[in-house]
Amino acid sequence: MNLESYRGWVALNLVPGLGARLSGKLLRSFGSPEAVFAAPLTELEACRLPAAVARAIHSQKALEDAAKELDEFAKLGGTLVHWDEAAYPRLLRETFDPPPLLYVRGNAALLSRHTIAIVGTRRPTPYGNQMAERLARDLAAHGLVLVSGLARGIDSSAHKGALAAASGATIGVLGCGIDVVYPKENRKLFAQMIERGVIVTEFPLGTYPAPQNFPIRNRIIAGMSLGVVVVEGAQYSGSLITARLAMEFSHEVYGVPGLATEPRAFGPNQLIKQGAKLVTQFEDVIEELPTGIRAELGPVTAASPEERASLFEQTLSPSERVLYDLLSPSEARQIDDLVETSGLSSSEVLATLFELEMRGVVRQLPGKQFLKVLL
């Protein structure tokens, strides 16, 4: 790809104090980034820019910075997409204040596919994590590209779920530079996303993930997605901001229900009260999409979770069955508790749980606690 042709776009993105709204205004007035940088100062000032910003553009220093930025970016092997290109997410382009330029690493073609976002708290319950993972996997298996923010918790579970589906595709939208791995523990997921999905950001290289970047990032998630599924989020959470943005854009909003007594279920429960669609399985998401898009996705023919569960349960040995039935997908149980309740010996419980863990249907948490994995 000829990165040099994006120099004006990158430069516009590097002008201090010039956000997406003002760059957009300039692009609409002058037609191209090159025309913006070639404009006389008086014409720039006539656009009601802050004086310092007008002078910064007119100095053309950003064009020099852009050359360095492009050299750096070339080393990462990424691509750039501006809003006049077909690869730019169509729904995002139609929102108020779309970012004129996106930095992209991975498969940029995913950006123009049909997408659904799954977002939620960084500190989910086991139920929240598993719902995010299961919904993401099932939606990805049905041809939707899964969008999230690559944060801890629900976001990570959603990306992992999508990657777990055969040919599942996923988009990670960052609140930092595309060369910044944040949070650090997501290094492996980050690499997988570049390999099998795509990561995208409007922030220049090296941008630190400052708290104020996340609402800006959330508008891209909400803007590019047909709908946003909120899995868990407390009363004043970023997920609720993303959902409200989706509502403003007239995109769908979905909530995964939770216990009225769980503070992290406040967000989705509240959204459902306000009219968001309640989601317990991926079909609930697809049902709300426009007919044309549903037709493109093809028929929803996968076995239902109940069917898959019962097929699987037929393969269990009696002791596996006892332990599997004792476990819950939402609340971990301690091994001692399982020994006591199951009536099995502790060595038998250990061996059986190990077997079930190997089959991927039980998950061990710290402190010898065990969870059922949703099928």
Add this chain to the structure above:
Amino acid sequence: MNLESYRGWVALNLVPGLGARLSGKLLRSFGSPEAVFAAPLTELEACRLPAAVARAIHSQKALEDAAKELDEFAKLGGTLVHWDEAAYPRLLRETFDPPPLLYVRGNAALLSRHTIAIVGTRRPTPYGNQMAERLARDLAAHGLVLVSGLARGIDSSAHKGALAAASGATIGVLGCGIDVVYPKENRKLFAQMIERGVIVTEFPLGTYPAPQNFPIRNRIIAGMSLGVVVVEGAQYSGSLITARLAMEFSHEVYGVPGLATEPRAFGPNQLIKQGAKLVTQFEDVIEELPTGIRAELGPVTAASPEERASLFEQTLSPSERVLYDLLSPSEARQIDDLVETSGLSSSEVLATLFELEMRGVVRQLPGKQFLKVLL
């Protein structure tokens, strides 16, 4: 009360094969029960009754049976209400097929107050029980009369919650005769309902609680209530039937959300998908009621659950606080687990839990398991 004046109504209710729909038709045609029994056989047959039913009416045997029924009923000290009386529930009167006669024990005046039903499974989760109890208590405290079916599980929790509110009032609708205590373990609750609330049924004395009676009973619950709150219920549960009847009557339907992974949450989650209002606190119920009724109920000024919880939490000692925070209202924890997690000695854990149980904020389940009680 002059029970004798109800003899014709009781007799009509005792005619074999004559349900609420046909009795209603006869009453509309002839004007009164007495006129029905005085009618020539040809006129009865002209109403398209089954021939055996017409002959049974014309034989006047039911009037003799009614005399015995009234003697029996007089011993119980109950009252009767027919559908032309002011004490008859107004909303029920407006439904299709209301029962022409109700047997009543307790405070019949409650039947003409504003009512909300809470219904759900007979085998709820601890979360379901506590939500039913808490919502019932809060709604009753705000002047609504709580209707349910006096069954095990959610129904019982709802009645108990209503009775726990100062001057809380509740109506139990039976699927059997008003002299039949079912289920047996509800004997104490049954007595409390007669003392402080009211129980009501359309079934003659001694009627056994046959399964086919419950859908009939459910139509009274749905018919007399401004709205029906479903707390927990599986896919093919009676609670869903009650909710669907409420929809047919254009009464409100509410659902308490639950985990997508919990089969007993299927009912309310499904209803919410179909447009029922999601309820996490009593205000959600009251908000949907017509303005005039809300005005009669007066302002909703009670402390919110959060406020109550935080006021209460200020009174906890450090070790009480540690244990209280470890407990959940939805999943019981074993005492050994609490000792291990809290870092407190087992005698300290025992003493503290005992203290919290005495204060009514912790509940002990069999097997030394403990739950947080919702405040």
